Structure formats: C-alpha cells, structure tokens
Amino acid sequence: MKIAEGIHSLTQEKGGHVHAFLLDDGEGLTLIDSLFDTDAKLILDEIRAMGREPKDLRRILHSHAHRSHIGSTAALKELTGVPVYAHEWEAGIIDGSRKATKVGFWPKPPREAYKLQFALALGLGKHPPCRVDQTMKDGDTVGPVTVLATPGHTPGCLSFWWAERKALFVGDVVVSWPQVEAGWEGLTLDYQENLRSVGKLSEVGEPLLVGVGHGAPILRDAPEVLRRLSS
Ligand SMILES: [Zn+2]
Numbered sequence: 169m170k171i172a173e174g175i176h177s178l179t180q181e182k183g184g185h186v187h188a189f190l191l192d193d194g195e196g197l198t199l200i201d202s203l204f205d206t207d208a209k210l211i212l213d214e215i216r217a218m219g220r221e222p223k224d225l226r227r228i229l230h231s232h233a234h235r236s237h238i239g240s241t242a243a244l245k246e247l248t249g250v251p252v253y254a255h256e257w258e259a260g261i262i263d264g265s266r267k268a269t270k271v272g273f274w275p276k277p278p279r280e281a282y283k284l285q286f287a288l289a290l291g292l293g294k295h296p297p298c299r300v301d302q303t304m305k306d307g308d309t310v311g312p313v314t315v316l317a318t319p320g321h322t323p324g325c326l327s328f329w330w331a332e333r334k335a336l337f338v339g340d341v342v343v344s345w346p347q348v349e350a351g352w353e354g355l356t357l358d359y360q361e362n363l364r365s366v367g368k369l370s371e372v373g374e375p376l377l378v379g380v381g382h383g384a385p386i387l388r389d390a391p392e393v394l395r396r397l398s399s
C-alpha cells in the first residue's frame with residue numbers, strides 16, 4: 169500500500185500486524201525487512217504494483233533479526249541476488265549460525281502480543297537462513313537512508329532515516345498495534361535502553377511519517393508521538 173510518494177508499506181495479519189517497507193528513490197528500490205518466509209510473493213506483487221520489476225530491487229535492509237522481519241530474505245536474495253544488510257550483532261541470527269536471544273515467559277503487556285512473546289521465550293519458529301553481505305552501523309548511509317543505532321529491543325536494532333522524504337523507519341523500537349507504545353515490553357531485551365533509543369529518534373528531525381514494525385505507520389503528528397513516548 170502506498171503511504172507516501174515513493175514509500176509503500178507491506179503487511180500481513182500474522183506476527184502482530186508485522187510491517188515491511190519498500191522505498192523508491194528513483195534509482196531503484198530498497199526493502200526494509202522481509203516479513204515471513206511465505207511472503208516473498210506478496211513483496212514481489214507490491215514491487216509490480218509500484219510499476220517496478222524485481223530486478224529494480226537494489227538492497228534489503230534489516231531493522232533486526234526477529235523471525236517475522238527476516239523470513240523472505242533468503243528467497244528474495246536467491247531470486248534477485250541483491251545485497252543483504254544488517255547490524256553485525258543480528259547478522260549471525262539471519263545467517264542461521266545462532267538463535268535469537270530468548271525472552272522470559274512472564275506475561276507482559278500487551279496481552280495481544282503474548283503469543284509472540286511465548287514463541288520467542290521457547291525459541292520456536294525458524295526462518296530460511298541467508299548470508300548477510302554487508303553490516304551497517306550508526307551513521308552509515310545505505311541507498312537513500314541514514315542508519316541509526318537504536319538498541320534495546322535487541323542489541324543490534326537499527327532505524328533508518330530517509331531525510332529527503334522525512335520518513336523514519338524504526339523496526340520494533342516503536343509499535344502501533346494494538347496501541348502506539350515504545351515497543352512491546354515482553355519482547356524487548358532491554359526496555360530502558362529501548363526508551364533511550366526512542367528519545368534519540370525523537371531528536372532526528374521532524375518526520376512526516378514513522379514506519380513501525382508492528383501496526384499501521386504513524387502518519388499524523390509523528391514528532392509529537394515520538395516525544396511523548398520518550399518522556
Ligand atoms: Zn522484534
């Protein structure tokens with residue numbers, strides 16, 4: 169779905185309304201996160217809906233290595249050969265050499281996300297592994313976006329700022345489902361650190377939109393929302 173000029177959001181019902189994003193900077197496409205392993209077709213269909221072709225995909229960036237954000241990366245890499253980017257800490261999870269860090273079982277709000285917390289507590293679910301070609305760190309420029317280190321949800325959580333379009337993509341640092349909040353506590357490895365990352369995001373600029381990892385993009389009063397969540 170088009171949410172702004174050159175920006176499409178992709179979602180599916182599973183995984184707590186997980187979202188990925190396609191950016192078209194005129195040169196080609198950048199995919200931020202890849203949904204589940206069954207979603208490659210959904211992503212390719214959206215590329216065509218943008219009037220583009222799979223060969224126009226230039227790169228796949230990852231906000232972090234939780235299963236619902238990395239599932240289709242291997243299939244898309246196989247099909248298009250594009251480079252895959254992630255933070256160094258997350259790369260070993262994406263390539264299958266280690267598992268995602270487990271969280272506790274003790275239920276934390278929101279209750280709608282408990283199924284996901286439970287799965288991560290048990291270490292359930294696999295994604296098709298995929299080699300990471302390039303690591304990213306704070307301050308890097310990759311395609312149209314600037315990389316921001318926003319740890320807390322996981323140590324290697326990254327956000328992406330497309331300054332030209334005033335669009336910010338924050339992975340699970342902020343969620344909007346079932347309500348807007350500074351991440352889901354039950355799935356966040358270091359909640360206080362995540363709050364500091366929200367504070368960092370609130371100082372990035374004046375975003376017109378914030379694409380979050382779960383739930384609809386925040387299209388109204390995004391700077392105020394980030395400031396409120398970080399205070
Ligand atoms: Zn996550």
Ligand SMILES: [Zn+2]
Nearest residue numbers: 234236340381
């Ligand atoms: Zn997530």
